[in-house]
Amino acid sequence: MSGSDGGEVGATGGEPLLLGVRHHGPGSARAVRAALDAARPRVVLIEGPPEADALIPLAADADMRPPVALLGHAVDEPGRSAFWPLAEFSPEWVALRWALEQDVPARFIDLPATHSLAWGRDTGADEADEAEADAAEAAEAETDTGDGSDGSEGIEEADGAGRIDVRVDPLAVLAETAGYDDPERWWEDVVEHRGGGTGDVFGPFLALEEAMGALRETYGHGGHDKDLVREAYMRLQVRAAQREFRAGVAVVCGAWHVPALRRKASVAADRALLKGLPKVKADMTWVPWTHRRLSRVSGYGAGIDSPGWYGHLFAAPDRPIERWMTKVAGLLRKEDRLVSSAHVIEAVRLAETLAAMRGRPLAGLSETTDAVRAVMCEGSDVPLSLVHDRLVVGDVLGEVPQGAPAVPLQRDLDRAQRRLRLKPEALERELELDLRKEIDAGRSRLLHRLRLLGVAWGEPVASRGSTGTFRETWRLRWEPELAVRVAEAGVWGTTVLAAATAKAEADAVGAPSLADVTALAERCLLAELPDALPVVMQVLADRAALDADVGHLAQALPALVRSLRYGDVRGTDTHALTEVAEGLAERIFVGLPPACAGLDADAAEQIRRHVDAVHGAVGLLGDAAVAAGPAVASPATASPAAASPAMDGTERGAPPLRVRWHSVLRVLCGRESVPGVIRGRAVRLLLDDGELGQDEAARLMGLVLSPGTPPADAAAWIEGFVGGGAGGGMLLVHDERLLGLVDAWLTGVPADAFTDVLPLLRRSFSAYEAGVRRTLGELVRRGPGERAGGGPIGSGAGLPGFATGLDTARADAVLPVVRLLLGLDGVPGHRDADDNDLAGVGG
Known part of the structure; x- marks a missing residue:
């Protein structure tokens, strides 16, 4: 049999056996195996990076299960990487396996990764472009190698100089010539659905070579100059194999390249094309791949839409x-x-x-x-x-044997995955962790450490059915690209713990803001990095001491206080964190009142959100400080002035931080220079904490809603008091006096000012649930200031479902059941003599 130029096609003749294929095509894979069985070549040359030659024997390992990929990355820049994926139905994989089974040498002959990874780098790119142009001009008279993609797919790609190269899609042209409107359907009919018969095994390759030759003659090389260089390198490698093995050379490559490899070109012209190419130091390994990733254009440049279907066609002929x-x-x-x-x-x-x-x-x-x-x-x-x-x-995930080369960090990660029984999977799944169990706590540590390293294997999601800190929910999905992230993270250390520690320390020093440092401290606690935490805490303390912006401090405190909660379940020492948090709170207490003066509406709303966040953080921080005991209290916290009650109505023994925070809120709600939205929120927070009586809250609201207050200021105060989704609607439903005050003020707003306050009121009341809004509307609709029972709003008479007074007998009957629910049954001092019968009834 002869090729398009009359050369011998069989591997036993003088010319090499060129097997043009479609990458990841089951029909091509079966045809390659049949052709190799018939020709019995002495060496098999395969399109791929030559640096991977040492990895070829691993393809015969019992633990190697495709789909897998060759990963090439620059040693100094792991992020500069490329993949060469192979599936069970890839012709290249079939050729590799055939060579290993027949004990025949196999080699990769594509452009080395040391050049392809450096392609497009700013350094030396111009010189490389000039060298390519000169070499192409010198070789133009001797070779007619057109441009094309790695396989049979059309690709649009940007080169290092930013130019866009558009390649012809050979399948689309051939399908259109054959009368098909779908290239995939044409390829299936002509190649993929052909059985593995015993006819002319070389016929399909001759037909494809002839078709690709005609296409290259028609379209020329109007695309990517990189293919000219790659094909020149492949011709040199084929010549070298012919010199070494004489006859018996078989080449498996993309069908588009076959005409270029068949045509004659001088060695000098090919070497001229390779002169001056940029270089980087590259390393290669095998990594698992997935069917889903095969549908992307990468490595060989041939993406397929239905890898699961192609895998089925190959496995079930x-x-x-x-x-x-x-x-x-x-x-x-x-x-x-x-x-x-x-x-x-x-x-x-x-x-x-x-x-x-x-x-x-x-x-x-x-x-x-x-x-x-x-x-x-x-x-x-x-x-x-x-x-x-x-x-x-499909979501098939391949496997790579343990003997495959890998960075030390990857090996440590593999050991941790086996120890924690946390196998990577291509299919997305949710993992529920109970941190009270040692194995789940270890899984949590590993996932948090990987997130610190930028290896996003797992993403934390909200736990269903539990709000405790002992439970975590993760959404896991292993992507092949994570192997690159692991290689990149290898610069930080040889183990996951060491790398995460070094990365956290570096991130703390380079963090742009105080809030970023506090968030990092929280992540260090979640990941349990005891060696990194002191460095992060020192940076945090230094930043907090120098940052005078109350807004920055208020942003940082909640994340810092949240971190304290993890000490209970994870057993982490949070004493240093508590001291820094208390010092941060003290600075907020001092700086907040002056920072609230002279603010516009947007700045006031932002401070109002900070006040809410600090209020919640102080509550958690006070509980943590009391639970930790005097050993963790800061000097400022332990001062006699701080320990004494700061206001009327404060109970003895209340946490000092919370006492001082209540003092700050009292200052805010009483200063006229503070915007109304902040004053209203301060009153509301004091009322919720029981530090302000109902009568006092009603008095303050009455003063604000008096005719002497501008309507806009009064509306802002109302928004702060009942807005923000903090349960203000239910407060108005159950407190008739407050509702009466709001109702009376609203009906008295002048018409010319009503349009100004309406947006604020709509923003406040639209946040209420539909049922709350409906109830408020019913209460207000029942006459101006009148209840259904005849009393005015605020009198308490006639409220549906409520009596005029408290029914103590009915209330006492519930207490035994409540005690059982709270676990107080049998606790001294929590049960009266006649509670036994009631408790029995309640049980």
């Missing part, structure tokens, strides 16, 4: 449609859909009928999809989308 429909039925049954054997039979018949009507040799993906939709999914695309996601694309 006999009766593929029947086997596919059985798979679909099994998947749908797992999702509790009623699919019987009769459905499978009818779906197969329909797919075959559609193929016959459309003139196809075998039912393809479109026919099987239409049949599944009509028969098994009852015309619905909802279950069909599940079939497409799980089977047509």
